[in-house]
Amino acid sequence: GLRRELMPNHVAVIMDGNRRWALERGLPVEQGHRAGGQAMTELTRLCSKWGVKVLTVFAFSTENWIRPKEEVDFLMMLFEEVTKTFSEEGARLNFRLSVIGDKSKLPKSLNQILARAEQALKANSGLHAVIALNYSGRYDILQVCQKVANHVKDGLIQPEDITQSMFEEQLETTGTKYPNPDLLIRTSGEHRISNFMLWQLAYTELYFVEKMFPDFGETDLIEALSSFQQRQRRYGGYKY
Numbered sequence: 523g524l525r526r527e528l529m530p531n532h533v534a535v536i537m538d539g540n541r542r543w544a545l546e547r548g549l550p551v552e553q554g555h556r557a558g559g560q561a562m563t564e565l566t567r568l569c570s571k572w573g574v575k576v577l578t579v580f581a582f583s584t585e586n587w588i589r590p591k592e593e594v595d596f597l598m599m600l601f602e603e604v605t606k607t608f609s610e611e612g613a614r615l616n617f618r619l620s621v622i623g624d625k626s627k628l629p630k631s632l633n634q635i636l637a638r639a640e641q642a643l644k645a646n647s648g649l650h651a652v653i654a655l656n657y658s659g660r661y662d663i664l665q666v667c668q669k670v671a672n673h674v675k676d677g678l679i680q681p682e683d684i685t686q687s688m689f690e691e692q693l694e695t696t697g698t699k700y701p702n703p704d705l706l707i708r709t710s711g712e713h714r715i716s717n718f719m720l721w722q723l724a725y726t727e728l729y730f731v732e733k734m735f736p737d738f739g740e741t742d743l744i745e746a747l748s749s750f751q752q753r754q755r756r757y758g759g760y761k762y
């Protein structure tokens with residue numbers, strides 16, 4: 523059984539397979555994304571129940587813009603709907619919310635809803651949900667490089683002041699108490715990182731499942747958590 527003291531503090535999820543889930547059932551793609559949205563809302567409840575502190579979900583990558591316009595527009599509308607539900611749920615279950623990614627390309631209405639939800643939940647101390655929207659690991663690392671280069675140019679710091687911890691503090695995940703995921707789950711049988719949090723995933727345990735994301739439920743989460751608890755993380759060293 524699961525041991526509370528071995529729970530991962532930070533779980534990251536690449537929620538993949540919504541479209542295939544719909545196609546397998548002869549449903550429109552939008553139904554797959556809607557089912558994925560429901561699975562995500564349920565996943566935040568489950569992570570809170572099992573004592574996970576931070577849950578980061580990859581909801582839209584910089585590469586997803588190449589999809590048909592109607593699918594992208596639907597997803598943007600769905601993100602507004604899911605954020606509103608999450609915000610009500612979060613008020614009840616003491617959740618926090620952070621959004622990471624390049625928000626400048628998101629619709630204004632979505633940004634307003636996201637900012638309102640982040641603000642409403644800011645003081646909460648329960649599960650911290652992080653939604654990655656128009657995010658990519660390379661974008662995150664590059665935006666830190668630009669900030670740091672400007673600080674050097676302005677004479678505020680010297681190159682030797684650029685340390686791992688100083689760099690890490692300027693990544694978009696810095697707002698969370700546990701910026702580096704302990705466990706990454708990817709659904710739908712793909713074994714790729716897909717330009718998710720590249721710096722933060724350096725020592726993360728990777729866990730892949732065949733199931734499409736809409737079907738990922740409590741038993742699947744428990745299996746992922748128990749797999750994590752059976753692994754021995756050596757961080758380059760060894761115990762025996």
Ligand SMILES: CC(C)CCOP(=O)(O)OP(=O)(O)O
Nearest residue numbers: 537538539540541542581582
């Ligand atoms: C936007 C993202 C969360 C959607 C994940 O599912 P997907 O549309 O990539 O599904 P497929 O991998 O089956 O195409």
Ligand SMILES: [Mg+2]
Nearest residue numbers: 538539540710
């Ligand atoms: Mg996919």
